[in-house]
Amino acid sequence: xxxxxxxxxxxxxxxxxxxxxxxxxxxxxxxxxxxxxxxxxxxxxxxxxxxxxxxxxxxxxxxxxxxxxxxxxxxxxxxxxxxxxxxxxxxxxxxxxxxxxxxxxxxxxxxxxxxxxxxxxxxxxxxxxxxxxxxxxxxxxxxxxxxxxxxxxxxxxxxxxxxxxxxxxxxxxxxxxxxxxxxxxxx
Amino acid sequence: xxxxxxxxxxxxxxxxxxxxxxxxxxxxxxxxxxxxxxxxxxxxxxxxxxxxxxxxxxxxxxxxxxxxxxxxxxxxxxxxxxxxxxxxxxxxxxxxxxxxxxxxxxxxxxxxxxxxxxxxxxxxxxxxxxxxxxxxxxxxxxxxxxxxxxxxxxxxxxxxxxxxxxxxxxxxxxxxxxxxxxxxxxx
DNA sequence: CGCGAGCGAGAACGATCGTTCTCACTTCAG
DNA sequence: CTGAAGTGAGAACGATCGTTCTCGCTCGCG
Numbered sequence: 550x551x552x553x554x555x556x557x558x559x560x561x562x563x564x565x566x567x568x569x570x571x572x573x574x575x576x577x578x579x580x581x582x583x584x585x586x587x588x589x590x591x592x593x594x595x596x597x598x599x600x601x602x603x604x605x606x607x608x609x610x611x612x613x614x615x616x617x618x619x620x621x622x623x624x625x626x627x628x629x630x631x632x633x634x635x636x637x638x639x640x641x642x643x644x645x646x647x648x649x650x651x652x653x654x655x656x657x658x659x660x661x662x663x664x665x666x667x668x669x670x671x672x673x674x675x676x677x678x679x680x681x682x683x684x685x686x687x688x689x690x691x692x693x694x695x696x697x698x699x700x701x702x703x704x705x706x707x708x709x710x711x712x713x714x715x716x717x718x719x720x721x722x723x724x725x726x727x728x729x730x731x732x733x734x735x736x
Numbered sequence: 737x738x739x740x741x742x743x744x745x746x747x748x749x750x751x752x753x754x755x756x757x758x759x760x761x762x763x764x765x766x767x768x769x770x771x772x773x774x775x776x777x778x779x780x781x782x783x784x785x786x787x788x789x790x791x792x793x794x795x796x797x798x799x800x801x802x803x804x805x806x807x808x809x810x811x812x813x814x815x816x817x818x819x820x821x822x823x824x825x826x827x828x829x830x831x832x833x834x835x836x837x838x839x840x841x842x843x844x845x846x847x848x849x850x851x852x853x854x855x856x857x858x859x860x861x862x863x864x865x866x867x868x869x870x871x872x873x874x875x876x877x878x879x880x881x882x883x884x885x886x887x888x889x890x891x892x893x894x895x896x897x898x899x900x901x902x903x904x905x906x907x908x909x910x911x912x913x914x915x916x917x918x919x920x921x922x923x
Numbered sequence: 924c925g926c927g928a929g930c931g932a933g934a935a936c937g938a939t940c941g942t943t944c945t946c947a948c949t950t951c952a953g
Numbered sequence: 954c955t956g957a958a959g960t961g962a963g964a965a966c967g968a969t970c971g972t973t974c975t976c977g978c979t980c981g982c983g
Contacts, residue, residue: 570849573760577971587931588972598971655845657899658837662757675899698889698912701905705892712844712855712862718888725885725916732915764941774961775942785941925983935974944965950958 556594559584563605568652572602572659599664602656606670609652614677621685628689629730632699633723635682639703640719643710650711651704678703691733698729743781746771750792755839759789759846786851789843793857796839801864808872815876816917819886820910822869826890827906830897837898838891865890878920885916 562583566575577598581591595601617638624634642648649655653671661668679700686696706722709715749770753762764785768778782788807825808818829835836842840858848855866887873883893909896902 571760571846573758573846574850576969578969588933589931592972596972649849650841650845651895654837654841654895654899658842659758659760659846662836663761671899675896679896694908694911697905697908698915701892701896701909701912702885702888703892704895705888705890708838708841708891708895709862709866709888712841712848712858718884721881721884722888724881725888728885728919729912729915732919763939765939775963776961779942927982928980930979931977933975936972937970938972939970940968942966942968945963947961949960951955952957953955 555584555586555590559586559591559594559601560605560608563601564609565647567602567605568609568649568655569647572656577601599666602660602664603666603670606653606656606667606674610670610674610677613674614681617678618681628685629734632682632685632689632730633727635685635699635703636706636719636723636726639706639710639722640716643706643716643719648711648716651707654708675704689730689734691730695729695733699726702726702729742771742773742777746773746778746781746788747792747795750788751796752834754789754792755796755836755842756834759843764788786853789847789851790853790857793840793843793854793861797857797861797864800861801868804865805868815872816921819869819872819876819917820914822872822886822890823893823906823910823913826893826897826909827903830893830903830906835898835903838894841895862891876917876921878917882916882920886913889913889916 559580563575563580566579566583577588577591580586580601581588584591595604617635620638620641621631621634624631624637626634653674656667657671661671679696682699682703683693683696686693686699702722702725706718709718746767750762750767753766753770764775764778767773767788768775771778782791804822804825807828808821811818811821811824813821840861843854844858846854848858866883869886869890870880870883873880873886889909889912893905896905
């Protein structure tokens with residue numbers, strides 16, 4: 550596995566460190582050690598820490614949303630069930646070892662005020678996520694307001710699971726989502 | 737106003753800087769300048785930056801929850817209305833200039849993994865908040881699960897409002913809360 | 924073989940951080 | 954008056970950060 554392409558090795562190491570400890574708490578030297586790189590090669594692939602941070606966030610955004618979409622389309626069934634499956638997927642995520650909340654919320658809180666690209670990636674990530682839920686909600690025949698409600702539940706579950714270290718927030722959010730969805734579909 | 741007690745002046749300056757820019761992005765020298773203190777006096781009141789960070793979070797926690805409780809009890813009415821008033825208060829908060837999300841979520845993401853006291857204060861803040869909602873929910877005659885649902889909505893609204901810079905998340909959350917609450921009370 | 928280009932390993936650099944120290948000056952008890 | 958104690962203002966210190974440079978060494982091409 551250590552023969553993977555260098556960019557991937559660097560990003561793997563950076564992601565684990567940045568996500569697990571916060572971005573500012575991790576120095577480039579720690580990334581170098583964890584990736585088994587030399588400084589020269591590290592800076593050849595990412596000319597500055599900002600570039601590495603941006604690449605970390607962009608890659609994680611893509612992988613996160615792809616994983617969610619794969620899980621949801623994998624369960625199949627009507628759009629209503631797929632929407633609820635989003636919260637099952639969140640529950641799996643929360644239970645992963647090292648789960649520490651949303652990387653984009655964390656990086657936004659830490660660097661959003663001083664590093665515009667971090668704020669932009671975080672905003673983009675959240676817009677894509679709520680857009681994904683909006684698509685499923687529309688397919689289920691529920692009004693757009695319901696999509697906003699489900700987005701809030703999901704975001705709240707992520708935050709709550711992170712701070713409390715307790716994955717049950719996903720089940721709570723799923724139950725609330727089911728109530729809201731069935732109420733919306735009954736009208 | 738510059739004759740206030742030094743502790744308050746320091747905490748006021750620290751809060752504005754820490755909340756607005758992130759904790760690690762603010763040096764002690766910036767706190768010293770903003771508070772109009774000398775280094776010696778700054779360290780006399782807070783022997784280390786960690787102490788200042790902890791005091792900042794604790795003071796903000798108390799003020800935040802007192803303000804919420806005052807607003808909610810000020811509107812009066814039945815518990816159901818007070819519960820919904822929580823989301824009005826959130827909307828007012830979101831619209832304040834410089835709003836940048838929950839200080840505790842932000843500090844948790846930035847320092848929670850490396851500074852246990854930060855994680856503990858964030859967890860305490862969230863527990864107190866959900867406990868507050870649980871009390872109102874019980875008074876309204878709704879089951880405990882509803883309190884968890886409303887907590888998730890509020891947390892999600894805070895995150896969404898912060899990342900999007902859009903206070904309308906409070907109104908969305910309030911509508912969802914009303915639906916969930918009325919569903920729970922109808923049974 | 925000879926040599927220039929690229930590499931790994933890590934030292935070095937300048938900036939910045941949290942924290943402490945210096946020093947001239949004021950204050951006030953005796 | 955005298956001197957001990959405390960102050961303001963900011964320099965200084967040691968650590969750490971992001972980034973770059975040095976220095977042997979290797980390797981491929983003439």
